[in-house]
Amino acid sequence: MVIKICIGSSCHLKGSRMxxxxxxxxxxxxxxxxxxxxxxxxxxxxxxxxxxxxxNQQMISVEPSDVETVFNTYVLKVLNHHE
Ligand code: FES
Structure with a gap:
């Protein structure tokens, strides 16, 4: 699985680093x-x-406060599903 995070200047200002x-x-x-x-x-x-x-090719817009939810939904659930 690949997670790509935009590090362009606009997303950077919105907290991509966090x-x-x-x-x-x-x-x-x-x-x-x-x-x-x-x-x-x-x-x-x-x-x-x-x-x-x-x-995995799916684009999601994320705020710093959403990361845990996004991680659970798009990473943990998906990985567990493939086990
Ligand atoms: S900086 Fe343009 S999409 Fe992230």
Whole structure:
């Protein structure tokens, strides 16, 4: 699984860096750092929706306060589903 977080300037201003850190922390907590790749990506042309995160090609707009919910829904549930 790949999680890409927009690090373009608009998303950066909306807290993409915090979002990267939160994803990193959650991946470590759930010991998923080998299974899930965390990457940055450049502006996706959807700045007004930012912070834009793509998880397995699906684009989701995330606020720093949403990270845990998004992680549970789009990462944990999906991974458990494949087990
Ligand atoms: S800066 Fe993130 S979509 Fe433009």
């Amino acid at each position: 979002i990267v850190e939160q994803f990193q922390r959650l991946l470590e907590k759930h010991q998923l750092t080998d299974e899930v790749k965390l990457l940055g990506q450049f502006c996706m042309g959807q700045c007004q929706k930012g912070v834009n995160v793509t998880i």
